[in-house]
Amino acid sequence: MRRLAQQFYAQPVVEVARGLIGCVVEYGQVSGVIVETEAYHDSEPACHAFVGLTARTATLFGPPGRAYVYRSYGIHALLNAVAEPEGVGAGVLIRALEPVDGIDIMRARRGLELVEELCSGPGKLTQALGVELTCNGADLTSGPLSIRARPRAWQQASILAGPRIGITKAVELPWRFWAAGSRFVSR
DNA sequence: CATGGGATTGACT
């Protein structure tokens, strides 16, 4: 399965968020199918890029198809895919995966057995993948951290939309997407 | 230079 090309990420961020459902994130020996995403855009206050170009948001304003990784609550690394053309601050938060390869490695990193709990949240999946802040700015179209196009089995998947989770601003936008019926989405 | 607020999680009442 081919990697997603830079032109895919250059689309409007909501289209990228919807289009990433069913695609496969891979890093080293582990991989998983994306089953939940959220879109963020510099025009709305929930997005880090709302404050403009700073050291923190430089990745979001940079070229599409890169990883934006930041630390949340001092504990978790959260993984995003940078979207829209360079100069626009937008990204898609990867919120949950269905584990595919390296499940035992994920279990060891997470200290858990249950497959449904390995990647069912944005902080959980980075721990399971081994993604840390050093991945910030990594090129998803050519580096060791990659996102591949939907496998055939996922091309018919039905996708639902609703409000984003865990934010205090712009709560009303239906910019969260998930695979209908998946047991692997966050609670 | 000091301060305060998170795109969360897991443990506990």
Add this chain to the structure above:
DNA sequence: GTCAATCCCATGC
């Protein structure tokens, strides 16, 4: 249901 852990970074003095 509540709450603490913990650190990066934007902001303000």
